[in-house]
Amino acid sequence: MFPSELPIGVFDSGVGGLTVLAALRRVLPEEHLLYLGDTARVPYGTRAPETVLRYAEGVAGHLLGHGIKALVVACNTATTWALPALERTGRDRGVPVVGVIRPGVDTALRVTQGRVAVIGTEGTVQGGRYAALLDAMAPQVTHQSVACPLFVALAEEGWTEGPVARLVAQEYLGGLRDQVDTVILGCTHYPLLRDTIADVLPGVTLVDSAESTAHATAAMLTEHGLLRRGGPRATEQFLVTDNLARFERVGERFLGRVPSPARVVDLAEADHALWHAASPEVAT
Amino acid sequence: MFPSELPIGVFDSGVGGLTVLAALRRVLPEEHLLYLGDTARVPYGTRAPETVLRYAEGVAGHLLGHGIKALVVACNTATTWALPALERTGRDRGVPVVGVIRPGVDTALRVTQGRVAVIGTEGTVQGGRYAALLDAMAPQVTHQSVACPLFVALAEEGWTEGPVARLVAQEYLGGLRDQVDTVILGCTHYPLLRDTIADVLPGVTLVDSAESTAHATAAMLTEHGLLRRGGPRATEQFLVTDNLARFERVGERFLGRVPSPARVVDLAEADHALWHAASPEVAT
Numbered sequence: 001m002f003p004s005e006l007p008i009g010v011f012d013s014g015v016g017g018l019t020v021l022a023a024l025r026r027v028l029p030e031e032h033l034l035y036l037g038d039t040a041r042v043p044y045g046t047r048a049p050e051t052v053l054r055y056a057e058g059v060a061g062h063l064l065g066h067g068i069k070a071l072v073v074a075c076n077t078a079t080t081w082a083l084p085a086l087e088r089t090g091r092d093r094g095v096p097v098v099g100v101i102r103p104g105v106d107t108a109l110r111v112t113q114g115r116v117a118v119i120g121t122e123g124t125v126q127g128g129r130y131a132a133l134l135d136a137m138a139p140q141v142t143h144q145s146v147a148c149p150l151f152v153a154l155a156e157e158g159w160t161e162g163p164v165a166r167l168v169a170q171e172y173l174g175g176l177r178d179q180v181d182t183v184i185l186g187c188t189h190y191p192l193l194r195d196t197i198a199d200v201l202p203g204v205t206l207v208d209s210a211e212s213t214a215h216a217t218a219a220m221l222t223e224h225g226l227l228r229r230g231g232p233r234a235t236e237q238f239l240v241t242d243n244l245a246r247f248e249r250v251g252e253r254f255l256g257r258v259p260s261p262a263r264v265v266d267l268a269e270a271d272h273a274l275w276h277a278a279s280p281e282v283a284t
Numbered sequence: 285m286f287p288s289e290l291p292i293g294v295f296d297s298g299v300g301g302l303t304v305l306a307a308l309r310r311v312l313p314e315e316h317l318l319y320l321g322d323t324a325r326v327p328y329g330t331r332a333p334e335t336v337l338r339y340a341e342g343v344a345g346h347l348l349g350h351g352i353k354a355l356v357v358a359c360n361t362a363t364t365w366a367l368p369a370l371e372r373t374g375r376d377r378g379v380p381v382v383g384v385i386r387p388g389v390d391t392a393l394r395v396t397q398g399r400v401a402v403i404g405t406e407g408t409v410q411g412g413r414y415a416a417l418l419d420a421m422a423p424q425v426t427h428q429s430v431a432c433p434l435f436v437a438l439a440e441e442g443w444t445e446g447p448v449a450r451l452v453a454q455e456y457l458g459g460l461r462d463q464v465d466t467v468i469l470g471c472t473h474y475p476l477l478r479d480t481i482a483d484v485l486p487g488v489t490l491v492d493s494a495e496s497t498a499h500a501t502a503a504m505l506t507e508h509g510l511l512r513r514g515g516p517r518a519t520e521q522f523l524v525t526d527n528l529a530r531f532e533r534v535g536e537r538f539l540g541r542v543p544s545p546a547r548v549v550d551l552a553e554a555d556h557a558l559w560h561a562a563s564p565e566v567a568t
Contacts, residue, residue, distance in 0.1 A: 040335055041324070041325055122530075150441055242332050244332075
C-alpha cells in the first residue's frame with residue numbers, strides 16, 4: 001500500500017479532539033482518519049507531566065500499530081507535555097507529528113493587536129508552552145494565561161449556553177475584559193463555549209486552533225509527499241479506551257454527528273514499547 | 285504481627301474518599317489508616333462498569349500487598365460496580381470489605397419520612413445500586429436519583445459556595461424541592477457543597493455516608509476481632525497514582541489538613557493478579 005493511502009492518526013484524551021477531526025475533514029476531504037480517544041484515562045489536564053507523556057506514547061504506539069502516515073496530537077495537554085518527544089520519535093520512523101499549540105499561536109499572532117490571553121486546563125496553563133512560544137515568536141506581544149477547569153465539565157454536560165455557563169465564564173474571564181484583544185482557546189473543549197465566551201469578552205477575537213491545526217496538517221502532508229488524492233471514498237474510524245456509549249453520546253455535540261464506526265480497544269504495555277521501538281537506538 | 289496491628293486500607297478514585305478517612309479517624313482514633321487515591325485514573329464516575337471493576341481490583345491488590353486487615357471502598361462509583369466482587373474475594377482472604385452505599389442507605393432509612401432522593405455521579409446513578417437497595421430494604425419509601433456531574437468539578441475547584449455553586453445546585457436540584465424529605469449525598473465530593481445544597485433544599489435532611497461508613501467499619505472490625513486497642517500512636521499514610529502536588533493541595537479541602545505523609549506509587553498488572561490470587565480457585 002502507498003503510504004499516502006494510510007490514515008492520519010488523530011489522538012485526544014477523550015472527545016475534545018473531535019473538534020479538530022471535524023476541521024481536518026473539512027480541510028482534507030480525501031484523507032482517511034483514524035481517531036483515538038483515551039477515554040479510560042481522560043482528563044489529561046490534571047495529570048502529572050510524566051504521566052501524560054507515558055499515556056501519549058502508548059496511544060501513539062497503538063495508532064502506529066494500526067498503520068498511520070502522520071499523527072495529529074489533538075489535545076492541548078498532550079501537546080504541552082509530549083509533543084517534543086513524539087516529534088523526535090516520529091521523525092525517526094518517518095511519521096510526522098503535528099500538535100495544536102503552534103498552529104493556534106500562529107493564528108493568534110496574525111490577528112492580534114498586541115495583547116493576547118491563553119485559556120486552558122490546569123496542565124496546559126502550568127505547562128507554559130503557549131507562553132514560551134509567544135515569548136519566543138513575538139516578544140513585543142504581551143500575554144497572560146487563565147486556567148478554566150470547569151469549562152470541560154460544562155461542555156461535556158452540554159451546558160454551553162445559559163446562566164450557569166455565563167456566570168462561570170464571567171468568573172474566569174471577567175478580569176480579561178478590556179485587557180486583551182485576542183484569546184486563544186487552548187483546550188479543544190472550549191469552542192463549544194464560544195458564544196458564551198464571546199458574550200463575556202465583547203470585541204475580543206477568539207482563536208480556535210482546530211482550523212489552523214488542520215491547515216498545518218495539510219502543509220505537513222504536502223511537504224512529506226503524503227497527501228492522498230482521489231481513490232475510494234475517504235473513511236473514518238473511531239477508537240476509544242473506555243465507555244463507548246458515552247463517547248458516542250457526548251461526542252455528537254463535538255463532531256456535529258455521531259462518531260461512527262467506533263469501538264473500544266485496550267492499550268497494552270506493548271503499545272508503549274512499539275512507539276519506542278520506533279527509535280533507531282532501540283530498534284537496532 | 286497481630287492482624288489487628290495492620291492498617292485499614294481506604295480506597296477512592298481520588299481525593300473524595302478523604303471525607304471518609306476523616307470520619308474513620310474520628311470514630312476509630314487508634315487505627316492505622318492506609319489511603320490510596322487512584323489519581324492517575326480519576327474520575328471513575330464516567331468509566332464503564334467493567335473498567336471500574338478492573339481498576340478497583342488492581343487497587344485492592346496493591347493495598348493487600350502493603351498488608352491491610354480490612355478494606356473500605358470510599359468511592360460510590362467503585363462501590364456500585366465492584367463491591368460484590370471485592371467482598372467475595374476479600375472473604376476468601378479474610379479481609380473484610382465495606383462500601384459507602386449500604387451505610388448511607390441505612391442512615392437515610394432511619395431519618396426519612398418516606399421520600400428519598402439520591403444524588404451522585406453519572407456512574408453511580410446509572411448503576412442503580414442505591415435504588416435497588418432502597419427498593420429491597422424499604423419498598424414503602426419512594427425514591428428518585430439525580431446525576432450532578434458538575435458538583436465534582438466545583439468541589440475540586442473550591443467553588444463550594446457563592447453564586448456559581450448556588451446556580452448549579454438550583455439547576456440540578458430545584459426539581460426536588462418539596463418532593464423529598466431526605467437526600468443521600470451519593471458521592472464523597474458532595475459534603476463540601478453541603479451548605480449550598482441545604483440552601484436550595486430547605487427543610488431537607490442531607491445524609492453524608494462518611495460518618496455511617498466509619499461506624500459500619502467499626503462494627504465490622506469488632507465482629508472480626510480486628511479492632512486495634514492502644515499501643516503506639518496510630519499512623520496514616522497516603523498513596524496516590526499520580527500528581528502528588530495536586531492531591532496535597534486539593535486534598536486539604538477534603539480532609540481539613542494536608543494529607544501527609546503522601547507518595548506516588550505505580551499500579552502494575554501484578555497488583556490485579558495479587559488480588560485475584562487471593563481467591564482459592566486461583567491460589568490452589
